[in-house]
Amino acid sequence: MSNKNSAMKKIRTFLAVAFMLASCQSATVTPAAVVETEAVAVVTEIPPTVIPPTAALTPPQLPAVFQTTLLNPLDTPHTYIKDSCQYLKNKWDGTHAKPGTLVMIIMIKGIYKGPIEEAGGINYNTLKKLMDELHKQNFEAINTEQLLAFMERNEYIPPRSVMLIQDGNRQYDNFSEHLGGYWKDWGWPVVNGWVSQSNISETLWKDNIALETDGFVDHQPSGVMFGVQLSDDSSDAIINRELQGSLDAFDERFHKKPIAFIWPGGGFGQKPVDAARKLEYQLGFTSNSRGPVMYNWVPLADESDPDRPSFIPEGKIEDPLMTLPRYWPSEVLVEIDDVRAISKQATAYEEANRETELQYYKIVCAPSYGEIPAP
Numbered sequence: 429m430s431n432k433n434s435a436m437k438k439i440r441t442f443l444a445v446a447f448m449l450a451s452c453q454s455a456t457v458t459p460a461a462v463v464e465t466e467a468v469a470v471v472t473e474i475p476p477t478v479i480p481p482t483a484a485l486t487p488p489q490l491p492a493v494f495q496t497t498l499l500n501p502l503d504t505p506h507t508y509i510k511d512s513c514q515y516l517k518n519k520w521d522g523t524h525a526k527p528g529t530l531v532m533i534i535m536i537k538g539i540y541k542g543p544i545e546e547a548g549g550i551n552y553n554t555l556k557k558l559m560d561e562l563h564k565q566n567f568e569a570i571n572t573e574q575l576l577a578f579m580e581r582n583e584y585i586p587p588r589s590v591m592l593i594q595d596g597n598r599q600y601d602n603f604s605e606h607l608g609g610y611w612k613d614w615g616w617p618v619v620n621g622w623v624s625q626s627n628i629s630e631t632l633w634k635d636n637i638a639l640e641t642d643g644f645v646d647h648q649p650s651g652v653m654f655g656v657q658l659s660d661d662s663s664d665a666i667i668n669r670e671l672q673g674s675l676d677a678f679d680e681r682f683h684k685k686p687i688a689f690i691w692p693g694g695g696f697g698q699k700p701v702d703a704a705r706k707l708e709y710q711l712g713f714t715s716n717s718r719g720p721v722m723y724n725w726v727p728l729a730d731e732s733d734p735d736r737p738s739f740i741p742e743g744k745i746e747d748p749l750m751t752l753p754r755y756w757p758s759e760v761l762v763e764i765d766d767v768r769a770i771s772k773q774a775t776a777y778e779e780a781n782r783e784t785e786l787q788y789y790k791i792v793c794a795p796s797y798g799e800i801p802a803p
Contacts, residue, residue: 487791491781494725494774498766503718503727508748513793515724516785518582519778522803525582527782528775530720531575531589532567532767533713535754537596539606548595548715550757552606558760559610562590565764569616571646572688576710579749582723588771593713593754595621595650595690597628600635603645611644621650621690621713624677633681640682647682649674650690657695667703675707687711689750696740701750711749714742718753720767722774727753 490512493505509515518524537548539555550558568586570578575591577583592607598620610616622636639645651658652673656666671689678686687710691700694715704712716739718727728751730743742751755763789800 485791487788488784490788491777491784494777496770496773498770498773499719499727500729500733502729502731502733503753504730504743505725506728506743506746506748507724508726509724513789513797516789516793517797517800519723520782520786520789521582521801523584523801525578525584525723526587526775527778528722528771529578529585529587529589530722530767530771530774531570531578531585531591532562532720532760532764533575533591533593533752533754534757534760535713535715536592536594536757539594539602548756555606555757558757559616561761561764563614565768569610569614569618571617572619572648572711573646576687578723579711579721588768591619592616593619593621593648593690596654597623597625597632597636599632600639603639608644617644617646619646619648619688621692622647622678623650623654623692624652624674624681625654626652637682640684647678647684648686648688648690649678651692652677655693657693658691658697658700659695660697660699662697662700664699664703667700671700671704671707671709688713691715694738694740696742696745696751698745701745701747704750705747709750711752712747713752713754714740715756716740716742716751716753717755717759720770721752725774726751 493507495505519527535548536550536555537546538544538550539552540549541552544551565588566586567588567590570585570589570591572591574583574585574589578585578589594602594607603618603620607616607618611618620636636645636647640647651670653670656670658667658670670692674686674689678684685708689704689709689711690713696712696714701712716729718729721727726748728743728748729739729741731741733739742748745751786800789797
């Protein structure tokens, strides 16, 4: 019986071991049965945001050139600056001349204490009234360099400026006695249209060189021979003699390069103007009385006027800076109120169009020309 029990016990033990081995085998996974699972990132493509381009700004139309009824109907404003962006930048630069700034250019010939002996001459007492009235009306005198800087770039000058040009060679006493007080008291210079003729005395040269050195008299050439009037009928030789001869004399005597030419006798033409430009003259003054001048604004005529037959039409030459008008001395006291009125009209017109012009500049010009300087 015991042997039977012993055999049964062995059988149970064997079966238990066999069952355990079978269980372990069924739980073992061979390498061939391993399934590797990779994480797959799901990417959802989002279409790029489409930002519509900003609509191009449309620049406003620039206003027309300022006009006034206070000029002769045939004397119309002519401009000379082609680059509208540069013009606007100079115009609205806070450090430059204010809108409405103008210059009254006055021609004077002889100054007489007795009867006037020539057209364009003025009595000494009348001159005093003229100068006192200009000063009373807040005008200030400027020289040629100041005028050029203003006309070309709108550099600052007094809002009401006057330029006094006395034609012809003058003795020292002419300036000291007749005009010296205004230089001493007010700092008013005078421009002299100097004729560099060959027979000028050394005394006259020395006196005028001293006046030039002092800064009181700003000499600018008016040819080399008295009585010569240049025109398109003048020969190249005569034109060159008057223009180049003046440059040579000024270099030798005044040691300066002049920038303006006072057309002798008021005569000029396309040929003389072109020749003057080639020799680097930058301003020219006629004897035509048209009105005051402003930055990029010069009153000129395109056709002859039967009522003023001596006035040569200068508009078609298309170089306003070389054909600037001048008032005759007899006109100044009569015209000064109109000149002040033109300044006020121009100021109001420019201010009324300021925002339009600044908007145009911001859209069209600022990317290339930069911001307009503030005051």
